[in-house]
Amino acid sequence: MTDGIYKSFSAATCDVLKLMFNLEAESCKLDEMDSNLNDGIFIIIGLCGNLNGEVNFLISKNTAIKLIRILSGMDFDEIDDFVTSAIGEVGNIISGNALAKLFEQQIICDILPPQIKIDSLDLPKSQKVYRVCTEAGNIDFWVKI
Incomplete structure (x- = not known):
């Protein structure tokens, strides 16, 4: 079942990046997290x-700024x-x-409002992690059920 969950989130991420940002995206499973992403934004x-x-x-600050620049047409230099x-x-x-x-797939659930954390979440160690890659940067995600 978890593979179906990851495939759904991976496909949705690629779809949203294409539709909202006009970015081609490719997803892949990571063997481990990049420990250099301490400066990320966690959603x-x-x-x-x-x-x-x-x-x-998990989105790096640089990638987040690039995405929101594309989305809003405004110029940002920092996370505000x-x-x-x-x-x-x-x-x-x-x-x-x-x-x-x-x-x-007959899996019915709802989402809660997003919580945003900057530089303040432990990265998963033995968690299945997926990455969606674009020319603007990467989005990593994992599911805890």
């Missing part, structure tokens, strides 16, 4: 229903409240799209 989306847990997205809110909403949109894909 935590709670899951409830047939799945109870959370999905965690606007960038933080917008990148959280991107995680929310990805998660909503993933749940629509899971619904097709």
Whole structure:
């Protein structure tokens, strides 16, 4: 079942990056997390229903700024409240799209509002982690159920 969950989130991430940012994306499973991503933005989306847990997205600050520049057409040099809110909403949109894909597999659940953490989340050690790569940067994600 977890493979189906990861495939749904991976496909949803690629779809959202294409539709909202006009970025081609490719996903792959990582054997381990890149420990150099201490400067990242973590988006935590709670899951409830047939799945109870959370999905965690990790986006480097540089990638987040690039994505929100594309989305808003505005220039940003640092992470501020606007960038933080917008990148959280991107995680929310990805998660909503993933749940629509899971619904097709008879997995019915809902998402909770995103929690955003900057530089303050332990990286998973023995967790299955996926990465979606684009020319703007990478988005890593993992699911805890």
